[in-house]
Amino acid sequence: IGLWLLDRSGQGRVYSLISRRRFQQIDVLEGLNVLITISGKKNKLRVYYLSWLRNKILRNDPEMGKKQGWISVGDLEGCVHYKVVKYERIKFLVVALRNSVEVYAWAPKPYHKFMAFKSFHSLYQKPLAVDLTVENGQRLKVIYGSVAGFHAIDVDSGMVYDLYLPTHIQGSIQPHTIIILPNTSGTELLLTYEDEGVYVDIYGHFTKESILQWGETPACVAYLQSNQIMGWGEKAIELRSVEAGNLEGVFMHKKSHKLKFLCERNDKVFFASVQSGSSQIYFMTLGQNTLFNW
Structure with missing residues (x-):
């Protein structure tokens, strides 16, 4: 600690x-x-x-x-997840709480702090993962994942609507990562959950018939600057293309691990083993099938 x-x-x-x-x-x-x-x-x-x-x-x-x-x-208090989103010269901070989403914007000097911008309370599904997109450079949309699926909030009107509900899965789901696909003017998304990922637009229409399918259910998923997506499973780390979901690399563990993404710096990805009592920090150099630990 x-x-x-x-x-x-x-x-x-x-x-x-x-x-x-x-x-x-x-x-x-x-x-x-x-x-x-x-x-x-x-x-x-x-x-x-x-x-x-x-x-x-x-x-x-x-x-x-x-x-x-x-x-x-x-x-x-009770923050679950946040995401920093840069749009032109503005940096937004969108925060998921127990049953609400708060949006802040960075105010430069003399304030030099995040100031309240929008607030959305009493959401019918509790947010677990959150992101923000700017549709066609005009309309802000909050995207969030819950145990039921993925939802969107129109920031201007406050209207909440469903983007994707995986009804083929019984019970609750674990949302992993919300990815705003590059070169789509903020209108197309890759939504990852459990061992799958679907491609939809900002209004919930499928943009691809194919789905992204992991070899095993990852404990954690992260979007990388290389326009790739990485999933950390207990038996292997998988690297896939964002555009098509194709497998581009895999690293097998010597023993079972539950791993958590920490950050990406330059060409290295840092992550930790989640264990009771102690934890190791690892990093991988992208482009090389190598694993280092501290």
Whole structure:
């Protein structure tokens, strides 16, 4: 439990930044000098300042060390998932809570924080995964996944409607990732859940007859900058093309693992093994069938 920094440029030294706090999700936005997190027992949304965290290592600014290095975003508690979406010069932060979705927009100096933009309460399906798309450069649409399927919210009108409900599956589903397909003006999506993925448009019409089919149900799925999608299963890691869902690479585990995606930096993908008591951090270099662990 805590937040650490691994310096991979030198001897691999690990620095403790924040202790005794559980972090569920983190994102670094260097251009804004912030680290966004869901953390703590109440799953609060916090923004930490990178300059403050850096000073905890370098200790070259005593005055900064006396300041509070973080602020809460709207005092939100019970956060489930968030996504940072950049559109032109605006950075949106869309947040899934227990039964609502909040949308924030970054306000530059002198404010230098995320400010409330839109709020959608009393959703009939609880959001578990969330994203935001800009349809044809004009209409904002929140996309979210639930145990029943995938849904959309028209940000202007507040209208909520179903995008895709996998009725062929009995009981609840696990939504993985919502991907806004490139070069479609924000109108076409790949929705992944359980061991499948479907291609639909922003109004729920199928855009392809084919489905993406994983070899096994992944515990975690992530969209990569290479326009590929990666799924972490207990027996293997699969790399597939986003456009067609074709298998482009597979890495078999030596033993069963439950793995969780952390982040993608340059040409490397970082992920962790989810175990009780301890966890290992791994990274893979894309384009090479190699696996490294810390």
